[in-house]
Amino acid sequence: MRNALFVAIEGADAKGVARAEASLQRQGFAEASSFNFNGDRLRTWTFPGQDQVAPIEVRTPTCFGVCVGPLWYRGVFGNAALKILLEECEAGGRPEEALLRGNFALFLYTTNQCLLLNDPMGFVRLHASADGCFFSTSWLAACAYLSRVEIDAGSAIEYVLLGAAHSRHSVARGVDLLPVGQAWDLKQRRMWARFPDGVVSDQPAFASLDEAVHAISSHLRVISTEVVSAFPNAVNAALSGGFDSRLIVAGLLAAGIQPRLFVYGDPDSADVAIAKIVAAATGLSLDAIDKRVLDRGRPECTTESLEQSALFFDGLPSDGIGDPGADRQTRLQQTADGSIALNGGGGEIYRNFFHLPDRDFSPLDIVRTFYRGFSTGVFREPDGLDKYEERLAASIRDIATHAGGDGKRLTRRQVELLYPFFRCHFWMGLNNSVGVRHGYYATPLVDLEAVSMALRVPLRWKNAGILQSRLITALHPLIAAQDSAYGFPFNVGPGWMARLAEWMTCARPVSLRPLINATRRKLRNVEVAPALLQRYRTILPGEWQMDPLLDLARLPDATALGRALAVEVVWRRLLQGGGQV
Template structure:
């Protein structure tokens, strides 16, 4: 299923006619309506034309899924049937589930909502908790014409590409933080939340033992994926994550369709072609820079629908991305995505010691250009809010220092749970997308892997070699063969990053922006923006000086928030060419 909307049953459809018409125009044509326990449920199929995923056992019992769910080794209707049979109304069987999803169950005269263990498939709700949806814009269209922005959420999204915790960039739209089980009746009751990582030290193991453990977990996961049937498709690049997925697909006896993005002379393309040639695999080369943009009429509206009002880098582009994602996910094909493979590597590249929460903010959430902000920005408030949410991800109150294990846990529990998760939800709108490194069964324990095994991708290279010695022998885009390890030059390069203290990293982005040229991106020029919104960006001027922005992604996100804040009805009527 592509998306769902759950609202208190007042006798009227909570989804307005303009929202429905736009979604039908741009691919959400399959729809089912149900009522249960005083709530009205709208289910929509995916953009690839697949129908909503719904299993009805009787007039009083059903299970529906938005996203992708595997349960007890089964997929689609069989998974929902088994889940409906097993569910006891008190606990959700997260340990038996795979995929990223929101499941709605009506049983015992009660209506329940559960999300995947990590909470990667995001569910949004309004401030009064009358409307719940996997669609941000579905909740947005229930709000007044001119909703209030959330200042912290505005700055988080503009500078980091996502919002964190329960916050969004609109004050009256909230998101579930983690894997949750809720019951819907006269009120909405939180029954349980799932803890993915325990952040405890692990017994000492050799590199070979660690690699064997995770190779076995990944093989078991891909056997579950294979049970869903159909074809599989995956990208192949010069890095480790896509190569590991290819190794796992081949190991599972599958023959995936593989493709690579980039220009002819890109390292990713050269490495992928060498692997495909050497292993006798067919490879599709996709150079997006050579693809003609789709017709611009309704271009912004199409992006608003398909990307649910916002994506990590903003909505304002040529439209090639939206078309490519749809082409990649036809019916009967499951696409794999290697996001969050960093769980096997040293993502943060900080020395092994304890850290104050604010030091993590300085290191990774300080992409601030002072020239672009107005007096509305409060640096101390911004840093304090980010530090508190990092702490909450670990179950702390904001005062405790992070151990190195806790720091490693923040990659899956904060970075992946929010920034990567937005792409999980968006991709699931197009077709079935699988994110193996975002699975709780794979993430568990990675926070306690010694840095000596994570550094330079040593562990991931060993896992690849365990599963496919042949694939491990090809060079990577990092300039070395995985089985041989990094060169001295590469190690020295990474050490330069490793030794930079948090207080210094805080200034890196600002220095870069002082030297950045003025933006020339066609799709962010006033004439292009005027196709869908006021290019003066009046709402965002409370927070930013748009003409001073030199980062295309930041300006794109500012424009995206302006679009969300403009008056209803949504979507706008595109101007003629």
């Protein structure tokens, strides 16, 4: 299969392109195919172990298309889907967004058009250079193209504190993301708006919970059937004690396939215990993976091992690069032999993700509700917190305008859309982009049609998991009858205590939530272990890139420190001498 691509158009810096090629080779990719068009050039790359998997790539005398990641269109998968897309574009049309499914980056060349785009939710990232001449699925390759790479301070702070930069500007100044709802028209040398009338249509709310359950579960059956048809006996699905992974497994079982299940955690963890119960009840195989056991005996981190981790994860993964190797090992196992790994990310479109009541909010309210999980003393600059909040609020306003309005006050509809198009687009999209670098990976619970339907569900049915419990039960009653991490089987649904807890959470004033979060952190005594920080500083002595911006000793946890470590390793080891990766 194709695991990475880049496009260099006329005017691109030849030395920069050569650096990008060297970067992809250093990341472990091998060149797979190339396509020259109108003086421009596309190159695709494959990862070891995936070079024997048939690519999604179609050539005709007048058309060429290639895809990184799994692609479904009009109910069919892979080359059949790509062929339909090329035929429609050759006839002068554009892809019908609601029928595009999967997590992918896509290049389409026809007689009249040349489009570079990703899935409608933007879950596989496309990066562009500041000169507008180089585009790549690899952030490191895009950095390598530049002659000089400087840190974007605001994006770096967001990455370290939140797990991803939450705007179109990446941590490297001069490398930007393809924005939500946009595609590049490489023939016209311009951006193309994919959703001129808004990302989802304005449809009335479901008349009843039963109607919502029937419509959404029917859609999930279609999704599951498409996955099963494309990957018969080659589906690996994560399972924990929560809603989302159970919903995926319920859909697969309803579609007539028995997926191979895996769960992460130690033998005494609640997730492992519940996953074993579910697997036993359904007769499914389960691989319980304790990553700590996998990492036993592995040597302590060195600059060389950290560098290899950064190369594997395209530089800046959401969990940082402190992983000794178990994360890399398990990712490769789940997509080996052309299998697809499914993850429940995005399933919270069916719940009240931000735990806010049914009313309007400002963008700053959203920031203070959900994006303040750290000590305010972490910022080095006196106005650091204000800059951080305003930057996030500006990004939220920009995303919210896709659903109408000016973004200054967010309707409940816009708040609901922030979860898939803001939270998932930036945070989950980073992990999905890493996933397709090494095999087929997808988060099937969230697509454009699913988001549209979830938007029609009144909030009172999403609270406490009422809707999602009903969906799991509608798809597979047996799997719904097993225990969950929420204290109730999904076929029973949340009782009065769970509903009361949800109501109390939603009732907390936004102005008090940062204080509540700070109190929780103090009670839990969650902080960066001084010994861990000292060990990392011993490996990489001297001032770090993030030191002028953040007090690393006051980061919220070891994962945030691992992200600061990732920035340091990338800038010291991979971006030495400007953009050379």
